[in-house]
Structures are given as structure tokens and as C-alpha cells.
């Protein structure tokens with residue numbers, strides 16, 4: 398606990414204005430939604446909510462089990478309860494910085510209201526967490542991608558081996574085909590033959606066109622071919638798979654830059670989206686991967702996979718807050734329909750129960 402206390406004190410001193418503003422604009426944003434939008438939102442997300450709730454079951458159980466033990470027999474939110482809450486958040490893989498932010502915000506509320514019941518803690522935590530989560534603006538049209546007419550929308554998918562890149566691309570391709578889009582996939586993970594074949598299976602199943610070369614060929618060359626073909630055939634979306642080799646920072650940087658540069662020769666503003674795929678079941682390791690990839694290339698969206706079957710789903714909160722990158726998708730199972738557009742409201746509903 399000592400380490401976190403030091404962290405907290407250090408950060409608490411300047412009493413930053415920005416932090417106070419953190420939670421306020423959320424209310425403002427919410428009130429912007431018209432009633433119409435709100436009800437559409439509710440209907441469209443009903444089935445999605447059920448799957449997200451199911452996928453996050455273990456995280457919920459782990460988190461609330463700990464939280465219940467932390468507040469058992471106490472009626473008031475005091476320093477001891479906050480200390481225990483801090484530990485619950487840290488051990489739920491929310492990450493130190495974000496935990497500190499949440500605790501400070503709650504401390505501030507307790508100080509302002511003088512007295513806070515432990516029974517109020519859930520709803521306050523829920524508000525604080527929802528306010529910290531970053532989601533993408535685009536929601537339902539084209540499965541959350543900002544596709545425009547005329548030029549293919551290019552998504553370059555990065556992440557370590559085993560994170561779920563190929564699977565996520567396969568699921569995305571299937572959803573986009575369902576939405577009536579023409580999808581091209583570039584097999585730029587040329588490191589292993591099995592990776593190319595695995596992607597081919599997903600592409601065939603989705604009805605997407607895959608551009609491939611032999612194993613060991615230049616990933617940038619595959620990306621180039623894919624974009625060229627996609628433009629010639631007026632594709633709507635291009636998904637580029639890459640190898641997740643974390644040889645070293647410079648190596649990774651060079652490899653990803655080369656792929657980007659070559660794509661920009663065909664479509665100047667490509668890639669439109671660089672999506673980092675993180676295995677949500679790896680907890681703190683996912684933070685480390687985010688650190689390395691954001692240092693190596695400009696990442697502007699996240700997909701967090703394997704949230705089903707892990708109690709470490711709190712990483713979503715910490716990673717999106719710490720890196721200030723929106724979570725675009727979450728993976729809640731291996732099935733083709735088990736990739737969900739991330740919705741922070743659904744996420745907190747899954748953890749805290751649905752709120753009308």
C-alpha cells in the first residue's frame with residue numbers, strides 16, 4: 398500500500414483543475430443525446446449487452462467479491478474503506494495511475510459531502526469509471542468504422558503474437574460483409590505460414606478477398622499489393638494483418654513504418670486506423686504491450702480481446718484512461734459474433750448491473 402500512497406500524495410498536491418473537469422463533461426455529453434437516440438441505443442444494444450455482460454462475468458465476480466469483502470461491516474466511506482478500495486482496483490488490473498485518479502475523485506466527493514454511505518459507493522464508482530472510459534464515436538453503421546465513399550478505409554492491425562489480431566480481423570470482416578461492404582484483407586504477417594492459412598480460413602468464411610504472398614515475403618509488399626488491388630476493385634475496407642514480433646523498439650518501429658509508408662503511396666491518408674489488439678486476460682502485461690506499441694507507432698484505436706473467461710477485465714479501464722486511446726472493440730469469445738463495438742455504458746452495466 399505504501400507505494401500507492403506515495404503515488405497518490407505526489408499527484409494530489411497540485412489540485413489540478415483538469416481532473417475536476419474530467420467527470421463533469423460526461424454529464425453534458427449525455428444530455429446532448431436526444432430521446433430518439435437514447436431509445437435506438439437501448440434497442441440496438443439489448444442483445445449486445447447480454448453478451449458483454451456474460452463475457453465480463455468473471456471480472457464482475459472477482460471485482461465485486463473483493464469489494465464486498467472490503468466494505469463488509471462498514472457503513473461509512475472513510476480512509477480505511479478507500480485504502481481497501483484502492484487495493485481492490487489495483488488487484489483488478491485497473492492499473493496504478495487510473496486507480497489513483499478514481500480514489501482521488503471519490504475522496505473529493507467524500508470531502509465535499511462530508512459523509513458517504515458505503516451503499517452509495519457502487520453508483521459513485523460506476524460514474525467515475527464510465528467517465529474515464531474512452532470509446533470511439535462511430536457506433537453502429539459499418540460496424541463502427543468511419544467508411545467513406547470512394548476510397549477504401551484502411552485499418553492496420555498491430556499487436557503481439559497471440560493477442561487475437563487474426564481472429565479480430567476475421568470477425569470484423571464478417572460483420573462488415575454483413576453490412577454489405579466489400580472487404581479486402583492483406584496477409585502481411587508473413588512470418589509463419591500457418592498465420593497466412595489461418596487468415597485465409599477467416600477470409601473465406603467471411604466472403605472477403607485476401608491478398609497474400611509466400612511465407613517470408615516482405616510485409617510491406619503484401620500491404621502494397623492489397624491496397625492496389627482494393628483501390629482497383631473499389632473495396633470499402635482494407636484490413637491489414639501484421640506480425641507481432643517485439644524484437645526491439647527500433648525493429649518494430651522500422652517494420653511498422655515501412656508498411657505505413659508503402660500504403661500511403663497508394664492512399665495518402667492510409668492507414669486511417671491503426672488498431673492495437675491486446676489480450677485482456679494478460680492484465681499488466683497488456684499495459685506493457687500498449688506502452689511498447691504506442692512508442693513504436695501511432696496507435697489510434699484499441700481492441701481488447703479474450704475478456705470472456707478472465708477476471709482481469711479491469712484492464713479496459715486503465716488502458717483506455719492511461720493511454721487516452723479509444724477502445725473500439727472488445728472480444729468476448731472465439732465466435733464470429735463475439736466481437737463487440739465497445740460501449741462504455743454497456744461495459745459499466747456489465748460490471749454494476751443495468752441502470753435505467
Ligand SMILES: Nc1nc2c(ncn2[C@@H]2O[C@H](COP(=O)(O)OP(=O)(O)O)[C@@H](O)[C@H]2O)c(=O)[nH]1
Nearest residue numbers: 558559560561562563564702703728729730731
Ligand atoms: N476466448 C477468446 N479467445 C479469443 C478471442 N480473440 C482471440 N481469441 C483466441 O486467441 C488465440 C490467438 O488468436 P490469433 O487471432 O491467432 O492471434 P494473433 O497471433 O494476434 O493473430 C486464438 O486461439 C483465438 O481463438 C476472444 O475474444 N475470446
Ligand SMILES: [Mg+2]
Nearest residue numbers: 562563586592
Ligand atoms: Mg495472427
